[in-house]
Amino acid sequence: MADEEKREVTANGGQFVKVEVIAQLFGVSVRRVQQLTQEGIIRTTELPGQGRRYELVPTIKTYIQYLSDKAYGKGRSEKEAELKEQKLQAEIALKESQGELHRMRREIAAGKYIDIEEVALDYQKFFVVFKRFALSIPARLVSMVSDQVSPVEARRIEKEMTEEVKRMLNSFVVAGAIEKPEAEKGNAGG
Structure with a gap:
């Protein structure tokens, strides 16, 4: 009678049982049956109206196949296969990065890179x-045309060109540092 409480027959003729029956048939704990279920x-x-049940015949066949695969080294759960794949990918990435590191060290030793x-x-x-x-360009250009203009006009042209070059240099900033030209430092007093 107790055995009948644990088994139910469905409309399609399959026999469905509780976890305790499967544990008793397999000779394992209820917790182990739950683990096998979690592992897929x-x-x-x-x-x-009756909750989750195990279909008796397919469950037994699946478990026998699992044990057979496990005995012959074939059976691996999806998680295990996935973890093994992740491990292989990590090992490949490690080997590639070690190769890249070795190549860079070799190139550094060969002087290919500069500090x-x-x-x-x-x-x-x-x-x-x-x-x-x-900053020397304006003076050179003015010296080329100095015989065609008066000295005062030549000096004015040179100053305008020098100021334009300075403006251009100030807008041409490299690495965020603007360095004052030496001509500007020397002309600060006069």
Whole structure:
């Protein structure tokens, strides 16, 4: 009679049982049956008014197949397969990053890369030289036309061109630093 309480027959003829019956048949705890269900190895079916139940024959067949696969090393839950795939992807990424690190170390040792402070210093020197050169352009151009204009006019043209070059240099800011040209520093008093 107690056995009949745990089994029910549905309209399609399948026999549905509670978790305790499956645990007793498999020789495992109720908790282990619940774990097998969570892992997707065996499935339950929702019966109206009776809750979740296991269909007896398909559940037994599925569990036997699971044990067989496990014995021959074939059976792996989806989670295990997914975790193994993630591990492989992580190992691939690790190997690639180690390869990239090794390549960069080799290139650094070969002198392919320059220290950032050295590059910044070189840029600074270059732009100081460039500013001096750019500020000397007005004087050179005025000297080329000095015989065609009066000395006062030549000086005025040179000043206007120098101011325009300074405005252009001030708008040409590199690395957020504006350096005052030496000609401007020297002319501060007069």
